[in-house]
Structures are given as structure tokens and as C-alpha cells.
Amino acid sequence: MGTEFLKIMDCDEASEIIQDLFKQNLKPQSEEIKVSESYGRILFEDVYSRIDFPPFNKALKDGFAIVSSDSFTASEESPNTLEIIDFLEAGDVSDKIVEPGKCIEISTGAAMPQGADAVVMVEYAEKLDGKVNILTNVTPSQDVGLKGSDISQSNLILKKGEVLNPGKIGVLLSQGFETIEVFKKPTVGIFSSGNELIVQDEVLEYGKIYDVNGGMIKSAAVSCSCDAHFLGIMEDDYSIVKDKISSAVEDVDILICSGGTSAGLGDVLKHVLDELGDVYIHGISVQPGKPTIVGVIDNTIVVGLPGNPVSALMIFNAFVLENLSRLAGIDKDFSLDVVKGNITKRIHSQVGRMQYQLVKVDGKNIVPIFKDSGAIFSLSTADGFVKIPKLVELVDEGEEVEVYLFK
Amino acid sequence: MGTEFLKIMDCDEASEIIQDLFKQNLKPQSEEIKVSESYGRILFEDVYSRIDFPPFNKALKDGFAIVSSDSFTASEESPNTLEIIDFLEAGDVSDKIVEPGKCIEISTGAAMPQGADAVVMVEYAEKLDGKVNILTNVTPSQDVGLKGSDISQSNLILKKGEVLNPGKIGVLLSQGFETIEVFKKPTVGIFSSGNELIVQDEVLEYGKIYDVNGGMIKSAAVSCSCDAHFLGIMEDDYSIVKDKISSAVEDVDILICSGGTSAGLGDVLKHVLDELGDVYIHGISVQPGKPTIVGVIDNTIVVGLPGNPVSALMIFNAFVLENLSRLAGIDKDFSLDVVKGNITKRIHSQVGRMQYQLVKVDGKNIVPIFKDSGAIFSLSTADGFVKIPKLVELVDEGEEVEVYLFK
Numbered sequence: 125m126g127t128e129f130l131k132i133m134d135c136d137e138a139s140e141i142i143q144d145l146f147k148q149n150l151k152p153q154s155e156e157i158k159v160s161e162s163y164g165r166i167l168f169e170d171v172y173s174r175i176d177f178p179p180f181n182k183a184l185k186d187g188f189a190i191v192s193s194d195s196f197t198a199s200e201e202s203p204n205t206l207e208i209i210d211f212l213e214a215g216d217v218s219d220k221i222v223e224p225g226k227c228i229e230i231s232t233g234a235a236m237p238q239g240a241d242a243v244v245m246v247e248y249a250e251k252l253d254g255k256v257n258i259l260t261n262v263t264p265s266q267d268v269g270l271k272g273s274d275i276s277q278s279n280l281i282l283k284k285g286e287v288l289n290p291g292k293i294g295v296l297l298s299q300g301f302e303t304i305e306v307f308k309k310p311t312v313g314i315f316s317s318g319n320e321l322i323v324q325d326e327v328l329e330y331g332k333i334y335d336v337n338g339g340m341i342k343s344a345a346v347s348c349s350c351d352a353h354f355l356g357i358m359e360d361d362y363s364i365v366k367d368k369i370s371s372a373v374e375d376v377d378i379l380i381c382s383g384g385t386s387a388g389l390g391d392v393l394k395h396v397l398d399e400l401g402d403v404y405i406h407g408i409s410v411q412p413g414k415p416t417i418v419g420v421i422d423n424t425i426v427v428g429l430p431g432n433p434v435s436a437l438m439i440f441n442a443f444v445l446e447n448l449s450r451l452a453g454i455d456k457d458f459s460l461d462v463v464k465g466n467i468t469k470r471i472h473s474q475v476g477r478m479q480y481q482l483v484k485v486d487g488k489n490i491v492p493i494f495k496d497s498g499a500i501f502s503l504s505t506a507d508g509f510v511k512i513p514k515l516v517e518l519v520d521e522g523e524e525v526e527v528y529l530f531k
Numbered sequence: 532m533g534t535e536f537l538k539i540m541d542c543d544e545a546s547e548i549i550q551d552l553f554k555q556n557l558k559p560q561s562e563e564i565k566v567s568e569s570y571g572r573i574l575f576e577d578v579y580s581r582i583d584f585p586p587f588n589k590a591l592k593d594g595f596a597i598v599s600s601d602s603f604t605a606s607e608e609s610p611n612t613l614e615i616i617d618f619l620e621a622g623d624v625s626d627k628i629v630e631p632g633k634c635i636e637i638s639t640g641a642a643m644p645q646g647a648d649a650v651v652m653v654e655y656a657e658k659l660d661g662k663v664n665i666l667t668n669v670t671p672s673q674d675v676g677l678k679g680s681d682i683s684q685s686n687l688i689l690k691k692g693e694v695l696n697p698g699k700i701g702v703l704l705s706q707g708f709e710t711i712e713v714f715k716k717p718t719v720g721i722f723s724s725g726n727e728l729i730v731q732d733e734v735l736e737y738g739k740i741y742d743v744n745g746g747m748i749k750s751a752a753v754s755c756s757c758d759a760h761f762l763g764i765m766e767d768d769y770s771i772v773k774d775k776i777s778s779a780v781e782d783v784d785i786l787i788c789s790g791g792t793s794a795g796l797g798d799v800l801k802h803v804l805d806e807l808g809d810v811y812i813h814g815i816s817v818q819p820g821k822p823t824i825v826g827v828i829d830n831t832i833v834v835g836l837p838g839n840p841v842s843a844l845m846i847f848n849a850f851v852l853e854n855l856s857r858l859a860g861i862d863k864d865f866s867l868d869v870v871k872g873n874i875t876k877r878i879h880s881q882v883g884r885m886q887y888q889l890v891k892v893d894g895k896n897i898v899p900i901f902k903d904s905g906a907i908f909s910l911s912t913a914d915g916f917v918k919i920p921k922l923v924e925l926v927d928e929g930e931e932v933e934v935y936l937f938k
Contacts, residue, residue, distance in 0.1 A: 159731070160746030160761060163753045177907065179735060184903065213767075215727030217738040233727050233838070235738040275908040282911055289937055290754060291910030294747035294840050298740070298907045302731035320622030320640050324566070324709035328586060331624040331642040333705070339567030340701035346570045347697060354567060360620075431640070433701050496591065500584065500705045501682040503698030504689055530696055 132407040132414065135478035135514065139443060141404055142418055142425075146447040149423040150377050153308040159296045162288045165306040166349075166453035171282040174299050176272030181236040183212075185267045188249050188256055189240035190227040195261045203250065203257035212237060227256060236268055243267035285455045307453030309351040313376035314341050315368065317358040317393070318383040318431055336433040336500060337382040341440060345380070347531035348445050349452035366396045373400075373424035378448065380440070383431030393417055393428045401426070409477040409514065413439035433500050438480045438509060441530065460508070460528040465490040471512060471519040479512040481519075483527055490525055506530065539814040539821065542885035542921065546850060548811055549825055553854040556830040557784050560715040566703045569695045572713040573756075573860035578689040581706050583679030588643040590619075592674045595656050595663055596647035597634045602668045610657065610664035619644060634663060643675055650674035692862045714860030716758040720783035721748050722775065724765040724800070725790040725838055743840040743907060744789040748847060752787070754938035755852050756859035773803045780807075780831035785855065787847070790838030800824055800835045808833070816884040816921065820846035840907050845887045845916060848937065867915070867935040872897040878919060878926040886919040888926075890934055897932055913937065 133141075154168035183189060190206060198204040206227040210218045214233035222228055222239035229251075230236070230243060242262040250257040275281060281299070282292055288306070296304060314337070321335040322328065338354040345352035353376075358368050360383070372379050381393055394417055397403045401421030408416050412435035417428030427444055429436040441460065465488045473479040482493040485507040492510070495502045508529040512519055519525060540548075561575035590596060597613060605611040613634040617625045621640030629635055629646035636658075637643070637650060649669040657664040682688060688706070689699055695713070703711060721744070728742040729735065745761040752759035760783075765775050767790070779786050788800055801824055804810045808828030815823050819842035824835035834851055836843040848867065872895045880886040889900040892914040899917070902909045915936040919926055926932060 160749055163750035175735065179740060180737060213727075214725055215738055233725070233740070269903070274902070274906045281908065288750075290747050290751035290844060291913055291937055293750045294743045294844065295907060295911040297731060297743045297746045298840070300731050300735060300741045318621055318640070320620075324704060324707050328582065328707060330587060331622055333586060333640075334707045336701045336704045339704045340697050342567055343570035343695075343700045344697035433705070437697060437701065495681070496676070499681045500702060501688065504702040506698055530698055 132409050133405055135408060135410050138405050138408040138416075138418075142443050143447060145404060145418065145420055145425055146451060149420055149425060150310070150451055152451055152453060154305045155308040156303045156305055159293055159301050159304050162293060162296075162304060162306060163290070165288050167282055167284050167286045167288065168305040168307050168453065170280055170284050171296065171301075171304070173275045173277055173279045173281050174301070176276050177274045177298055178269045178271055181271050182269040183230045183232055183234050183236060183243045183267065184269050185243050185245045186232050187230060187243045187245040187267065188227045188258070189222055189230045189237055189243055190258065190262070191222060191224050191240060192242035192262050192264045192266065194224055194227075195242070195244060195258050198258045198261050200259045203259050205252075205255050205257050208251075208254055208256055210237070229256075241265060241268070285453060307349075309349055310378060310448055310451045311376045312342075312345040312350045312352040312448070313372045313379045314338055314345070314352060314354045315356065315358050315372070315379070315381045316383055317360050317365065317381060319360050321357045321383070323357065337429065337431070337436050340433060340437060341380055341382065341429070344437060344440050344445065344531070345448060348449040349454065350378075350448055360392060362392045362395065365392050366399065369396055369421070369426065370400055373421045373426065376424060377451070378444075379424055379426045380429060380444070381426065382429040382436045397421070397426055397428070408439075408443075410439070410442070411474065411477055411479045413442070413480070414477075416443070434482070434503060437503065438482075441509070441528065442480060442511075445531075460531065463508075463527050463529060464524055465527065466522050467492060467510070467519055467525050468521065469494075470521050471510075473512040473516055473518070475517050476514055478514050480509045481512060482506040483508060483510050485527055485529070490527055539816050540812055542815060542817050545812050545815040545823075545825075549850050550854060552811060552825065552827055552832055553858060556827055556832060557717070557858055559858055559860060561712045562715040563710045563712055566700055566708050566711050569700060569711060569713060570697070572695050574689055574691050574693045574695065575712040575714050575860065577687055577691050578703065578708075578711070580682045580684055580686045580688050581708070583683050584681045584705055585676045585678055588678050589676040590637045590639055590641050590643060590650045590674065591676050592650050592652045593639050594637060594650045594652040594674070595634045595665070596629055596637045596644050596650055597665065597669070598629060598631050598647060599649035599669050599671045599673065601631055601634075602649070602651060602665050605665045605668050607666045610666050612659075612662050612664050615658075615661055615663055617644070636663075648672060648675070692860065714756075716756055717785060717855055717858045718783045719749075719752040719757045719759040719855070720779045720786045721745055721752070721759060721761045722763065722765050722779070722786070722788045723761075723790055723838075724767050724772065724788060726767050728764045728790070730764065744836065744838070744843050747840060747844060748787055748789065748836070751844060751847050751852065751938070752855060755856040756861060757785075757855055767799060769799045769802065772799050773806065776803055776828070776833065777807055780828045780833065783831060784858070785851075786831055786833045787836060787851070788833065789836040789843045804828070804833060804835070815846075815850075817846070817849070818881065818884055818886045820849075820887070821884075823850070841889070841910060844910065845889075848916070848935065849887060849918075852938075867938065870934050870936060871931055872934065873929050874899060874917070874926055874932050875928065876901075877928050878917075880919040880923055880925070882924050883921055885921050887916045888919060889913040889916050892934055892936070897934055
């Protein structure tokens with residue numbers, strides 16, 4: 125794309141382009157993991173039952189496995205006496221056959237012995253020496269879980285896209301699955317850039333500030349099921365940025381940089397992207413976050429967020445999170461939860477651009493947090509943001525708004 | 532407590548006893564972790580600001596740092612010309628002092644040089660050779676982020692119990708925190724017991740079934756922020772169970788066993804608990820899950836869940852999850868989300884015991900899943916459960932109910 129001039133882009137158009145770039149360059153991948161480690165992961169394939177469950181006719185109660193017709197005339201007043209020929213615990217198998225007049229003492233979960241078709245619960249039996257008095261009548265299959273009655277082999281049991289919770293994990297384990305194919309977590313690399321940035325274990329010299337975006341955007345990527353790595357702080361120098369980016373794009377699906385995107389001094393990311401790949405967006409008509417850049421290098425999406433942390437987090441939430449979530453297998457219209465409420469103070473917005481307003485949610489009251497976007501501390505109380513579309517100049521006190529909740 | 536006979540306990544009473552046992556035996560612990568790895572973790576302490584933020588008077592725009600009074604009469608028609616004595620990028624410090632008639636070119640984020648008290652944006656300045664025409668007037672502090680204006684030192688910025696999300700992580704990083712004290716994840720050990728159980732990589736012999744509870748209860752514990760480990764399948768043998776349990780309680784906060792709790796054959800857990808510690812609950816008046824056992828060995832809570840997976844998961848959700856969550860620092864009345872809706876089919880319940888009914892949530896329709904509790908497959912579709920209190924005999928079609936949603 126070279127030196128082509130890119131004009132500030134409309135918010136909806138930018139959103140569509142970013143979505144298309146993700147779809148064109150990145151396909152969801154799968155990985156095989158242990159079922160017992162799969163909590164919260166998302167199935168990559170439909171799963172079919174491998175075996176009948178229960179896998180055999182199973183005693184559902186502790187008692188006596190009998191031929192049911194032996195009990196038809198039995199009652200407390202007139203018990204039927206049967207000979208006990210064996211004793212079966214769960215997991216055991218008997219080679220004896222239950223014939224009329226005989227029975228096998230059985231535990232819950234044990235396989236029904238040959239010949240027997242019902243269980244008389246221990247509460248309705250009176251055990252004697254080698255014999256038992258049956259005190260009630262039972263019907264065929266009574267207290268027996270028939271083979272395949274819960275699920276028979278080759279049935280669809282879980283669908284691609286389902287999020288694995290303990291119950292679904294239990295279903296997979298009952299079918300003997302040791303491993304399962306789930307959506308692979310997209311890999312995200314994160315760079316911060318800016319000569320003013322230092323890491324948290326350094327002494328704060330005058331004029332420097334601690335890097336926020338590295339750890340913050342990493343955790344934001346983790347929040348949408350990504351495998352995210354902070355790759356360090358880059359000096360705002362063309363050849364350094366070029367080297368680091370060209371090496372990083374080989375290892376990750378998405379590379380997120382922040383800083384170095386302002387229209388003022390130190391605008392190197394745009395030029396590096398131009399040289400190594402293509403720039404599709406340079407500037408979005410939004411507040412905050414206007415200097416956002418999006419490009420592609422060898423099928424790796426490269427996003428340049430503003431250096432300001434509040435702006436960076438907002439742009440991540442508004443333009444990146446949804447696409448990362450979709451790549452991670454999360455199948456929702458929008459990945460942030462939305463709540464409704466009424467704004468407690470009038471918000472002014474500049475016509476012609478989309479505005480993201482940080483808010484605190486207090487029941488049905490939506491309280492706007494008015495601070496300049498350099499005010500990082502507002503993030504300690506903000507619950508989410510309200511979108512004010514480009515043609516809206518004013519959201520009046522009391523108006524109902526939708527809040528996109530931060531993860 | 533020895534051989535004391537424990538009678539089947541009322542659900543509410545059991546719930547209270549379990550809560551008390553957790554409180555008496557286990558105190559929440561903390562651990563220090565990296566802030567950049569703390570997504571979703573819970574703060575163990577109130578956090579106070581360490582530094583003023585911004586840590587210095589900071590330029591909020593690209594432009595020229597001036598003495599504001601130098602601009603008071605400036606306009607496009609009648610600009611004021613100032614000498615440029617230095618150039619400051621973010622992170623740089625100048626040893627020059629801005630006096631009237633002079634200025635320093637400055638980038639967003641750079642520390643304001645001595646003497647200057649305002650920034651004229653680059654859009655309102657006309658740069659000449661070594662000089663600049665100031666085309667507008669600015670007030671003192673205009674486009675300057677004053678030291679400490681966002682947050683000053685020693686203020687409460689985050690409270691104990693807050694869940695760390697990207698924004699809060701950003702706030703901590705901006706204050707230079709590299710590590711932070713969070714609630715330590717409670718350690719949970721899980722045993723399955725039953726001679727019928729085999730692990731997923733074994734061949735399914737007749738009479739055997741795959742162990743479900745090991746991996747399922749592990750993932751349920753992970754869902755409430757625990758560090759959970761499946762310790763294997765125990766043979767249903769007194770001395771084996773005793774050895775394994777007495778060794779495991781040394782390593783974990785909570786030990787969860789399943790199976791071996793039925794009133795029938797193979798009831799060894801109760802006797803082992805009696806010998807090694809104290810049994811507080813043996814049997815709860817609930818359906819399913821009646822044979823639940825709760826005891827304590829050397830301050831480790833030992834819970835014996837029913838072997839049946841549906842019953843085991845239900846009892847875990849109804850009696851254990853909430854206590855584990857509280858120990859993990861999750862400060863909510865109840866840890867499961869609740870939705871309301873109307874039941875689509877009449878549910879009968881036995882008076883005198885609490886019943887947990889598995890349901891599927893379909894918008895406002897709450898669909899009961901009627902299967903015997905051995906039917907593991909019901910867990911692939913169940914969204915949660917409805918509690919039917921002990922004195923309720925019938926929930927009629929269309930009645931409004933609360934559903935406790937599985938995690």
C-alpha cells in the first residue's frame with residue numbers, strides 16, 4: 125500500500141474492515157487437550173457417543189437380582205423365598221446364571237447377572253442364612269438401568285461451539301474420552317513503545333512513567349480466551365521497531381502495539397507497517413482512540429493502539445476483543461455483556477465521530493466518568509462504556525443507554 | 532465422635548454446619564503474584580497509591596511549552612513570536628528554563644520544562660526557523676496534566692475483594708506495582724472410589740464404567756477459583772482408603788471423595804473418617820445426594836459425595852461450591868447466578884426433603900429434565916437446577932421458579 129494516504133475512517137467502516145481482515149487472515153485452529161483440563165474451553169467439533177451408556181444392564185439399587193416373575197405373588201404376608209447363589213459388588217462379574225427360585229445379592233452399579241431381569245431393593249427383602257425372603261413384587265426391569273437407556277452409541281452428545289462446564293466434561297468422561305479437540309487460544313503478542321516508559325521494577329526517574337499497556341492489554345486478551353504475551357517495551361526508533369515487529373509477527377496471530385501512533389512526533393509504526401506489509405486503517409473517527417492503526421504483515425494482524433491507556437483499552441474493547449473472541453470460538457453477537465440504565469448526567473458529544481464514554485453502573489443509574497483520557501485512575505471505578513453514535517450531539521440526563529461491561 | 536449414630540440431617544441444618552466447618556477450619560490465605568498475571572484474581576488487601584499520577588506536570592498535547600502570559604494577546608491576526616530553545620520528547624528532560632519570550636517544542640507525555648505553565652497545540656502555532664508564531668491565547672495549565680491531578684499519593688485506589696480486570700490491572704501498573712497480594716486459590720484434592728471405575732485410557736471391560744467424578748468435580752472446583760487435583764481412583768478397601776486419605780489431608784485444604792458413601796455395601800469412608808477425625812454429617816435429607824458425608828481431619832474438610840455423577844455434581848453445587856468460593860475470596864451471597872422463569876411441566880416432590888431438579892433454560896421457559904439420577908447424559912443439556920423446599924409437594928406448570936445456573 126506504500127505511501128498511499130489514508131484518511132480518518134468512519135467507525136462502522138473501520139469495524140467492518142477489521143472484521144474482514146480477521147476473517148481473511150486468520151482461521152480458528154484446534155488443539156487436543158485432556159478432558160479433565162478442559163473447563164471453560166470451547167468444543168471444536170461435534171461429539172458423538174462412543175459407547176452405550178450404561179454400557180450394561182446395571183442394578184440401580186442395593187438388593188437382590190431376581191427373575192421378576194419369582195416376585196409376582198410375593199408380599200409381606202406371603203413372601204417368596206429364593207436361594208442366594210452369589211454376591212456381586214459394582215465392578216464384579218458373576219459367571220452364575222440366575223434361574224427361577226434363585227437370586228444374586230447385588231450392589232448399586234453392578235452389572236445384572238445373566239437370567240435376572242429385576243432388582244428387589246434390600247428394604248423389601250429379609251435375608252436368612254443362604255436364602256432371602258422377597259416381600260414385594262417387582263416388574264421386569266424394575267430398578268435396572270438398561271444398557272444404552274441413557275444414551276446409545278453414535279448419537280450427537282455435544283456440539284461444536286459448546287463451552288465445556290463440569291456437567292459436559294462429565295458426559296465426555298463417561299464416554300471414555302481422555303482428550304478432546306477444542307478451539308486453540310489465539311496467540312497475541314503485545315509491545316509497548318515510548319521512550320518515556322519504564323517497567324515496574326525500575327526506579328521512577330523524572331519524566332518517565334510506568335508502562336501500563338503491556339500488562340493491561342495482555343490481561344484484556346486473556347479475558348477473551350487468548351494466549352497473550354507481553355514482548356516488552358520498544359524504543360520509538362524506526363529500525364528497532366522494524367526488527368522487533370518483523371520477528372514477532374512470525375510467532376503470533378495478532379500483534380498489538382501501543383504508543384507511537386500519534387500524528388505528532390515519533391510516528392514510526394505506520395511507516396514500519398507500510399514497509400513490511402499493508403496498512404488498512406490509520407485513524408478512526410472515534411473519541412478517544414483516533415490514532416489507531418490496523419495493518420497486516422504475512423497474515424498476522426497488527427493493531428497499533430494509542431499510547432494512552434484509557435484510549436488503548438477502549439479501542440481494544442470496541443474493535444479487537446470481539447474478533448479475538450470469535451477466533452477463540454466464542455460464538456456470540458458481541459462478546460461484552462450489556463446492561464441498560466439511565467444516565468445520571470448529560471453527556472455532550474462532537475457530531476461526526478463515535479464517542480465512547482466511560483461509566484460506572486450503580487443499579488439502574490449509569491454515572492458518566494468525566495476525566496480526560498490520560499486519567500488512568502478512572503479505570504479503577506469504570507464498569508464499562510456507553511457508545512454515543514456519530515450523529516448524536518447530546519445524551520440528556522435520564523435517557524436510557526446501553527452499557528458495554530468490561531470483562 | 533467415634534461410633535455415635537448420625538441421623539439424616541435437614542438440608543438447612545447441614546448447610547449451616549458445613550459453612551461453620553469451613554469458617555472454623557480454613558482461613559483465606561494470600562499469595563503474591565505478578566500484576567500482569569493477575570487477571571480474574573481477587574485482591575487480598577486494600578491498595579493505596581504509591582506515587583502522584585501523573586508523577587510530573589505533563590504535556591497533554593503536541594505543541595509548545597510556553598509561559599502562558601506570553602499568549603494572552605496572541606491571535607491569528609496578531610501572533611506572538613517566541614524563540615524555540617529546546618525540543619522535548621516524552622521521557623526526555625530539559626535543563627533549560629522557559630522564560631518569557633522563549634518556548635520549548637514538546638511532545639504529548641513529556642514533562643513540562645521549568646518555567647513553562649501551558650501548552651499551545653501544534654495546530655495553533657506556526658513554526659519558523661528557530662522561532663514559532665503563537666496564534667491563540669492559552670490559560671495557565673492549559674493542556675497540562677498537573678502532577679497528582681489524576682490521583683495523589685497515599686489514596687485508597689482499590690479495595691480488598693475487588694476482582695482484577697484489565698482496567699484495575701492498568702491502575703496498579705501505573706502505580707509501579709510489579710506484584711500484588713491476592714487470595715490464594717484453595718487447594719482441593721479429589722478421589723474417586725469404586726471397584727467398578729476405570730480411567731479413560733483403559734479398555735472398558737464388562738461390568739466396569741469410566742470414572743466421571745474425578746475430572747468433573749475437579750473442573751467444578753476450578754470453576755470456583757480453586758487449585759484442584761484429581762488424586763486417582765481408590766479401591767473400596769478400608770486400609771487403602773485410610774492410607775490414601777490420611778496422606779492426602781496433609782496437602783490440601785479440602786478433600787473431596789466420591790463413591791463409597793452408600794448405605795449399602797462398601798461404606799468405608801464413614802469408618803475411615805470416624806477413625807482419623809470427626810464426622811459431622813452422614814446423610815442429608817435431599818434428593819438426589821442423600822448419602823453425603825462431611826467430616827474434618829486435622830483442619831482439612833473432607834466431603835464424601837455420592838458416587839453417582841449427577842448427585843455428586845448437585846451436592847457439590849448446593850453445599851460445597853459456595854464455601855470454596857468464599858474461601859477463594861469471592862464475596863457474594865451465593866456464587867451461582869440465578870435466573871427466573873416459568874416451569875413448563877409439573878414437578879412432584881416428596882414432602883420432608885429438599886429436592887434439586889435439573890432443568891434446561893429456554894428463555895423464560897424452565898424445562899425440567901426428568902431422568903433418574905444415574906442418567907449422566909442429562910448433564911449435557913442441563914443449565915442448572917431448581918430447589919424444591921422440603922414442605923413443597925408440587926410445583927405446578929407455569930409457576931415461577933428460580934434457577935441456579937451451573938458454572
